[in-house]
Amino acid sequence: xxxxxxxxxxxxxxxxxxxxxxxxxxxxxAAGLVVVGAISVFVLITWLGKWRYLWTEWFTSVDHKRxxxxxxxxxxxxxxxxxxxxxxxxxxxxxxxxxxxxLPPDHxxxxxxxxxxxxxxxxxxxxxxxLINYVMPLQIGARDxxxxxxxxxxxxxxxxxxxxxxxxxxxxxxxxxxxxGYPPYTGIEFSPGVGPDYWIWAVSLSSIGTTLTGLNFAxxxxxxxxxxxxxxxxxxxxxxxxxxxxxxxFAMPPLTVATTLLALDRYLGMHFFTNxxxxxxxxxxxxFWLFGHPEVYILILPAFGVYSEVIPAFSSKRLYGxxxxxxxxxxxxxxxxxxxxxxxxxxxxxxxxNAAFGIATMTIGVPTGVKVYDWLLTMCRGRVRFTPPMLxxxxxxxxxxxxxxxxxxxxxxxxxxxxxxxxxxVAHFHNMLIPGLxxxxxxxxxxxxxxxxxxRLNETWGRIAFGCWVVGFYLAFMPLYVLxxxxxxxxxxxxxxxxxxxxxxxxxxGAFILLAGLVSLFIQLRVSIKQRDSNRVFAGDPWDGRGxxxxxxxxxxxxxxxxxxxxxxxxxxxxxxxxGQAYHPPQTYQDIxxxxxxxxxxxxxxxxxxxxxxxxxxxWWMSILGLILIWGTVxxxxxxxxxxxxxxxAEVARTEARWLNHVANVRAVPRELETTPANKGLAESVA
Amino acid sequence: MxxxxxxxxxxxxxATDPKTHAxxxxxxxxxxxFLMTDAVLFALLFANYGVLLSGTAxxxxxxxxxKLSSAFIETLLLLTSSFxxxxxxxxxxxxxxxxxxxxxxxxxxxxxxxxxxxxxxxFATMLSDGATPSRSGFLxxxxxxxxxxxxxxxxxxxxxxxxxxxxxxxxxxARVKINVLRLGLFWHFLDIIWVAIFSVVYLQGLxx
Ligand code: HEM
Ligand SMILES: [Cu+2]
Numbered sequence: 042x043x044x045x046x047x048x049x050x051x052x053x054x055x056x057x058x059x060x061x062x063x064x065x066x067x068x069x070x071a072a073g074l075v076v077v078g079a080i081s082v083f084v085l086i087t088w089l090g091k092w093r094y095l096w097t098e099w100f101t102s103v104d105h106k107r108x109x110x111x112x113x114x115x116x117x118x119x120x121x122x123x124x125x126x127x128x129x130x131x132x133x134x135x136x137x138x139x140x141x142x143x144l145p146p147d148h149x150x151x152x153x154x155x156x157x158x159x160x161x162x163x164x165x166x167x168x169x170x171x172l173i174n175y176v177m178p179l180q181i182g183a184r185d186x187x188x189x190x191x192x193x194x195x196x197x198x199x200x201x202x203x204x205x206x207x208x209x210x211x212x213x214x215x216x217x218x219x220x221x222g223y224p225p226y227t228g229i230e231f232s233p234g235v236g237p238d239y240w241i242w243a244v245s246l247s248s249i250g251t252t253l254t255g256l257n258f259a260x261x262x263x264x265x266x267x268x269x270x271x272x273x274x275x276x277x278x279x280x281x282x283x284x285x286x287x288x289x290x291f292a293m294p295p296l297t298v299a300t301t302l303l304a305l306d307r308y309l310g311m312h313f314f315t316n317x318x319x320x321x322x323x324x325x326x327x328x329f330w331l332f333g334h335p336e337v338y339i340l341i342l343p344a345f346g347v348y349s350e351v352i353p354a355f356s357s358k359r360l361y362g363x364x365x366x367x368x369x370x371x372x373x374x375x376x377x378x379x380x381x382x383x384x385x386x387x388x389x390x391x392x393x394x395n396a397a398f399g400i401a402t403m404t405i406g407v408p409t410g411v412k413v414y415d416w417l418l419t420m421c422r423g424r425v426r427f428t429p430p431m432l433x434x435x436x437x438x439x440x441x442x443x444x445x446x447x448x449x450x451x452x453x454x455x456x457x458x459x460x461x462x463x464x465x466x467v468a469h470f471h472n473m474l475i476p477g478l479x480x481x482x483x484x485x486x487x488x489x490x491x492x493x494x495x496x497r498l499n500e501t502w503g504r505i506a507f508g509c510w511v512v513g514f515y516l517a518f519m520p521l522y523v524l525x526x527x528x529x530x531x532x533x534x535x536x537x538x539x540x541x542x543x544x545x546x547x548x549x550x551g552a553f554i555l556l557a558g559l560v561s562l563f564i565q566l567r568v569s570i571k572q573r574d575s576n577r578v579f580a581g582d583p584w585d586g587r588g589x590x591x592x593x594x595x596x597x598x599x600x601x602x603x604x605x606x607x608x609x610x611x612x613x614x615x616x617x618x619x620x621g622q623a624y625h626p627p628q629t630y631q632d633i634x635x636x637x638x639x640x641x642x643x644x645x646x647x648x649x650x651x652x653x654x655x656x657x658x659x660x661w662w663m664s665i666l667g668l669i670l671i672w673g674t675v676x677x678x679x680x681x682x683x684x685x686x687x688x689x690x691a692e693v694a695r696t697e698a699r700w701l702n703h704v705a706n707v708r709a710v711p712r713e714l715e716t717t718p719a720n721k722g723l724a725e726s727v728a
Numbered sequence: 729m730x731x732x733x734x735x736x737x738x739x740x741x742x743a744t745d746p747k748t749h750a751x752x753x754x755x756x757x758x759x760x761x762f763l764m765t766d767a768v769l770f771a772l773l774f775a776n777y778g779v780l781l782s783g784t785a786x787x788x789x790x791x792x793x794x795k796l797s798s799a800f801i802e803t804l805l806l807l808t809s810s811f812x813x814x815x816x817x818x819x820x821x822x823x824x825x826x827x828x829x830x831x832x833x834x835x836x837x838x839x840x841x842x843x844x845x846x847x848x849x850x851f852a853t854m855l856s857d858g859a860t861p862s863r864s865g866f867l868x869x870x871x872x873x874x875x876x877x878x879x880x881x882x883x884x885x886x887x888x889x890x891x892x893x894x895x896x897x898x899x900x901x902a903r904v905k906i907n908v909l910r911l912g913l914f915w916h917f918l919d920i921i922w923v924a925i926f927s928v929v930y931l932q933g934l935x936x
Contacts, residue, residue, distance in 0.1 A: 187754050256761045264754035290761060294768040302776070302872065311861050311868035312783070313776070319783025319865025324776055331772075676890055679907065682898070 054660035055235070060213045065148050067129070072211040079207075101638040103189035104599060105174050108196050110493060112171030113486065115203055116164050117562075122207075123159040124559055126152045131517070131552035135545040137535040149534035150217025151236070155206065157220025158240060161336070162247040163203045165474070168482045169343040170199070170254055173282045176489055177258065179590035179597065180276045182267025182606045182613075187260045189636045190678075191253055197646020198250030202243040204650050205657075209239040213657070216240040219532065221329055222303065224314035224322050229307045235657050237307065241300045242653035248296045248332075255289025258282055267589070269608035273367070276588040276612075277360060280367050281346030284374040285339050291378070292335035299328035308656075326388060330381040338377040340474065342370060344481020345412060348434045351488050352416050354584045355431040356423025357712065359612055362415035369408035369415075376405050386457045395454040402452035406445060413438060424712060429503030433484035436511045437476045444472030447522065465525020468518045475514050483510070483562070491583045491722070495595045496573040500716050502565030509558030517551025520544035578722030580704045585712065585724035587615040592623060594700040595722055600633045600688055603697045618726055624704050626697060630690040637686045641678045645671050736760070738913055739817050741905065748902040752909060759910045763917050766880075770921050773873040774928060783865030790866075790933030793859050795850065799930040802846050803922065806881075809839035810919040817912045820900060829895060829908075836915070837888045840881055847878050870929065877925060880918050887911050 062068035086092055099107055130152050133144045144152065178186055186192050209215045216236035218227040222244075227237040262283045266275070275283075302313040303325065312320040353360045360366065382390070382398040416438060425431070447469045450456050460466065483506075491497045524544050529536060536545070569576065581595040589606060590597075592614040604627045610616045617623040652667025654660070707721040714720060731746035735753035737760060742749055781790070816832035823829065851871075854860075861871040891911060894904050 188758060252765050256758060256765065259761055260754055260758040264757055290765055291768055294765050295772055298769055298772045298776075305861075305868065305872065309862060311872075312785070312865040313780070313868050313872075315865075317785070318863075319780060319785040319787075320868075321779055321783060321865060324779055328772060328776075679890060679903075680894065680897070682901075682903070 051662070052660070054655070054658040056212065056658040056660065060235075060658075062211065062214070064214075065145060067144065068148060068210075075207055075210050097638065100643050101193075101640050103185070103193045103636050103639060103642070105178050105185050105189065105192060106493065106597065108192050109171045109173075109175030111196055112167040112174060112199070115200060116168035116171060116482075119159050119163040119167070119203055119206070121559065123156045123164055124556055126156040126159075128549075128552045128556050130156065131545075131549040134533065134536060135542075135549040138539055138542055138545070139535075139537055141535060144534065146534040147214070147217060150532070151215040153532055154216045154219050154222075154236075154240065155209070158244065159203075159206055160474075161220060161340070162244055163199070163206060165340050165478055165482070166247065166251060167199055167203075168486075169285070169340065169478075170195075170251070172347070172482065172485045172489070173258060173278075173285070173343060175493060176485075176590055177279055177282045178261065178265070179492075179593070179601055180279050180588045181262065181265060181270055182589050182602060182608060183261065183265040184601050184605075184633070185636065186257050187265050188257045190639050190641060191257050193639065193642030194645050195250040195254045195257070197642045198246050198253075198649050199646075201646040201650030201653070202246035202250070205239065205243040205246065205653055208654065209236075209243070213239070221333065222300075223329075224303055224306065224325050225316050225320075227303065227307075228315055229310070230315070237303070238657040241304050241307075242656055245297060245300045245304075246649050246653060248293045248300070251289050252293040252297070255286040255293065258286035259290060262286070267602075267605050267608055270613075271608075273364070274608055274611045274613075277349035277363065277366055277370075278343070278346035278588075280370050281342040281349070284370050285342045288335045288339045288342070288374055288377065292332045292339065295328050296332035296336075299325055299332065302328075304656075323388065326385050327381070330384040331378075333384060334381040335377045337470075337473070338373055340478045341481075342373065344437075344478050344485075345370065347481045347485035347488070348416060348437060350588070351430045351434050351484050352419050353423075354488070354586055355426045355428055356420045357585065358419055358423040359587070359615070360415070361418040361421075362411075363611065365411055366415050369411045372408040373405060376401065376408070380405065383452055383457070386454045387461050392454070399452050399454050399457075403449055406449060409445060413442065426712065426715070428487075428716060429498075429500065429507050430484040430488040432504070432507045433480040433487075433510070436507070437480045437484075440472065440476035440480075440511075440514065444469060444476065447472060460525050462530055463525035464521040464529050464531050467531050468521035468525055471514075471518050471521075475510075475518070480510065488584070489590075491576075491578045492581070492590060492595045492597070494573075495577055495579055496569065497576040497578060497583055497716075497720065499565050499569045499572065499576075502561055502568055506558050506561035506565060509554050509561055513551050513554030513556075513558055515551070517548050517555055520548045520551075524548075575718040576720075578720060579700070580707055580722030581700075582614075582724050583715065583720050583722050585618075585715070587612040589613050592617065594703075598693075598696050598700075600635055600693065603627065603630055603633075603693050618724070621726075624701060626701055630693045630697065632690050633688040633693055634685045635688060637684055639678070639684075641674050644674045648674070739821065739909060741821055741909070744821050745902075745905065748905050751902060752906050755906050756909055756913070759913055763913060766917070770873075770876070770924075773869075773876055774924065777869040777873045777929065780865040780869035783869075785864035785866070787864040787867065788854075788857060788859040790870075790929075793854055793857065794930050794933040795853075796930060796934060798846055798850055799926060802843050803926050805839050805843045805846070806919055806922050809836045809843070810916050812836045812839065813912055813915045817908065820905060820908055829900070830892065833888055833892050833895075837885055837892075840885045840888070844878060844881055844885070847874070851875075874925060874929065877918065877921055880914075880921075884911070884915050884918060887914070 062072045086095065099111060102108065129144065130149065133142045133149060136142045174192065213235045216222060216227060216232065216239060218232065218237055218240065222237060222240050225231060262279060305311045306313050306315060312318040314320050314322045314325045349360055349366060380398055380402045382394065383402045386395050451466065451469055487498055487503055524541055529541055578595050581593055582591040593601060614623065648667040648670035652664045655663030655667060704723060707723050709723045709725040710720045711725045731743040731749060734740050735749060736756040738756065740749060741752060812832050812835045816829055816836060819828035819832055859867055861868050888911065891904065891908055898904055
């Protein structure tokens with residue numbers, strides 16, 4: 042008996058039949074859904090015979106455009122799960138007033154932990170990384186990022202972490218320690234299960250991937266710009282990408298340290314954050330928020346960048362106050378490292394320290410306010426068109442100001458003492474994250490989609506989605522301000538005050554409308570794919586855009602630019618169009634050297650996930666194998682010399698001629714017709 | 729662009745190999761950024777150590793456990809290895825024959841391995857004294873900081889071996905050169921971290 046257990050343990054560690062989620066019908070159903078979903082995707086791909094295509098064209102691709110798209114696919118998949126979890130929580134709280142509801146406490150705890158973790162690390166981060174990946178190299182006139190293979194490795198590490206999150210739905214229980222995973226609660230003494238381990242390793246995979254991404258983007262922006270593209274000529278989206286990358290470089294290591302030390306506490310019985318034995322949990326709080334606060338700016342700056350692109354494009358004006366926007370972005374990036382303590386005003390430091398950090402926090406409102414005025418003044422006297430990206434931007438401006446106000450309330454330590462740990466805080470950060478981050482991501486997705494796929498998205502469904510996202514957001518989160526002020530604690534599985542009922546019901550309805558918003562986005566995609574033939578914009582410039590990304594075909598060729606452009610001003614492409622210099626073929630074409638595909642990223646990502654899974658279940662051979670595979674791949678790869686392929690000049694010339702011919706033969710579209718099939722991607726020049 | 733223009737911090741290949749030099753610009757810049765993330769990591773481990781210094785929980789403290797003599801010899805080994813790595817880099821840049829490179833890299837490797845051996849021996853002594861990482865917050869922090877550095881040195885040693893093999897296989901082609909430049913930065917960086925460990929951990933431990 043012990044003999045078989047021994048072998049079993051060697052092979053599968055702590056993984057037993059009990060890991061299956063039969064403790065709750067909902068958990069079992071969710072697990073079933075994941076398994077059935079995974080199997081059907083697998084069968085479908087096999088049936089269509091698409092594995093080879095996926096492998097050669099996508100999985101092993103190091104093209105920044107493909108990698109960007111794959112990131113955004115991960116984001117949408119994970120968002121679907123996290124949003125369903127949010128709806129479950131909203132329903133639970135609405136029905137669990139003086140009654141247990143349908144979710145046991147343990148399950149509810151898992152839900153807010155996975156929801157928060159996924160939304161931050163596996164929805165928001167992949168989404169913004171994907172957008173930057175796609176757009177930034179095109180905007181600075183580069184053919185790819187500086188380290189294309191590293192880019193693929195980052196993608197697959199993130200994918201591995203997301204995969205681990207999905208596996209946690211099927212095998213074992215996730216952490217109940219929230220997205221911040223505070224010890225000592227998440228220590229081995231109080232959470233002996235595998236939950237916190239899942240959290241630790243999923244987050245670690247993502248944080249390592251993100252560190253590498255930051256490094257890659259920063260190097261690309263500093264070293265990879267086209268000739269003449271000085272820093273102060275970069276589109277604002279590139280500036281926010283740069284600041285986000287710098288924040289990633291400095292803010293992700295604290296998270297890696299926090300999760301690693303927590304893991305050492307749990308696996309090796311160390312005492313970093315334990316009660317007693319010399320441990321100090323405040324170290325964790327500091328490490329985590331040293332990451333956590335810059336993180337919210339990592340999340341929000343790229344969205345600011347999107348708004349700074351969308352608003353000028355749909356106002357037919359140049360961006361107002363470029364320099365002030367650059368300075369504000371930089372100021373926010375720097376200040377974001379000086380405020381982390383506001384996340385634990387109530388954890389025992391002196392009033393003076395709290396005051397200093399409270400004031401520092403409020404200071405960030407100043408550069409943010411500058412930005413809001415710049416956006417407003419950009420629209421002022423412009424030819425504003427209310428397309429979905431623009432609608433999302435407008436909703437952002439209004440909602441974000443409200444969220445900023447409540448942020449000032451929370452930044453005031455005495456007031457924070459009143460509302461900390463209530464749903465007031467939940468309302469505040471969703472008020473920043475949904476309009477601030479998510480609207481921006483959706484706006485960017487709608488704005489650049491035609492560039493990436495060559496056809497426009499359906500406007501009607503875009504508007505419906507917009508309506509749902511805005512109405513749903515206000516219904517779901519404004520009530521929480523009231524509830525928070527009335528003292529309802531966050532993370533409550535059951536509540537005991539019937540006065541909360543109407544507000545909780547409204548919030549629940551709001552959550553359903555938000556879910557409808559996501560569904561509308563999917564319907565929009567489906568409808569748009571069906572109608573793609575009448576909405577093609579191969580010429581490449583559907584919105585009369587201003588940056589270099591619009592100066593190439595849609596979708597762009599693999600090499601982006603047949604000839605690296607020379608930049609002479611801000612808004613390069615707008616200038617070229619104005620002076621009749623756009624769409625001119627160069628005298629000659631040259632061979633273009635591009636990096637070859639590589640399986641290294643896939644192997645490293647999967648090995649990383651295997652290593653993490655082994656660690657979660659104490660399957661040591663798997664972890665060791667994973668580690669060996671990771672580093673083995675790195676070393677083997679360093680011996681490969683044949684890493685470039687050449688696209689011959691003749692092929693480039695053919696591709697470009699096909700596009701330029703098309704441009705010469707389509708009718709330019711005036712702005713008032715840009716949302717109709719008349720829009721072929723060539724903008725009528727405004728005299 | 730003149731071939732002698734400094735394209736990145738640290739040793740530039742410059743006119744000795746203009747083509748690789750041009751490529752090295754962003755490759756080495758990227759590596760500096762990586763080192764920055766590593767520096768943040770160490771900074772936090774130092775801070776963590778500083779906070780947990782008093783958390784000995786009645787267990788062994790710094791004065792009882794640290795042996796300055798061996799820490800000092802370790803310092804000398806590592807500093808010398810940085811010097812020999814510098815010679816290796818110069819041999820790569822200026823040397824007409826890569827043979828010297830194949831002398832200085834193994835020397836560096838030996839010194840690094842010597843450092844690791846001594847450090848492991850120190851650890852073994854501590855463990856046998858009952859000063860294990862799970863004994864107290866202080867010891868957890870000590871082992872986290874010092875062995876993270878040790879792991880880095882180990883990785884550096886593996887990297888040196890890989891580079892030696894690559895030089896034997898490819899000679900000093902562009903990728904080898906760029907990787908040796910990176911490895912050099914890495915190795916010197918670890919040296920600096922060690923100096924900080926020596927001062928903050930070992931010297932400070934004595935006066936407690
Ligand atoms: C789209 C609709 C969303 C809904 C309906 C929603 C709903 C919720 C709910 C009900 C909670 C638990 C509140 C409590 O503790 O009482 C929660 C927590 C949280 N949400 Fe959302 N959320 C949404 C979107 C997002 C987004 C976009 C993000 C981030 C990008 C996000 C990040 C978080 C985080 C970090 C937590 C805290 C988890 C914890 O307590 O550790 N949520 N959300
Ligand atoms: Cu904060």
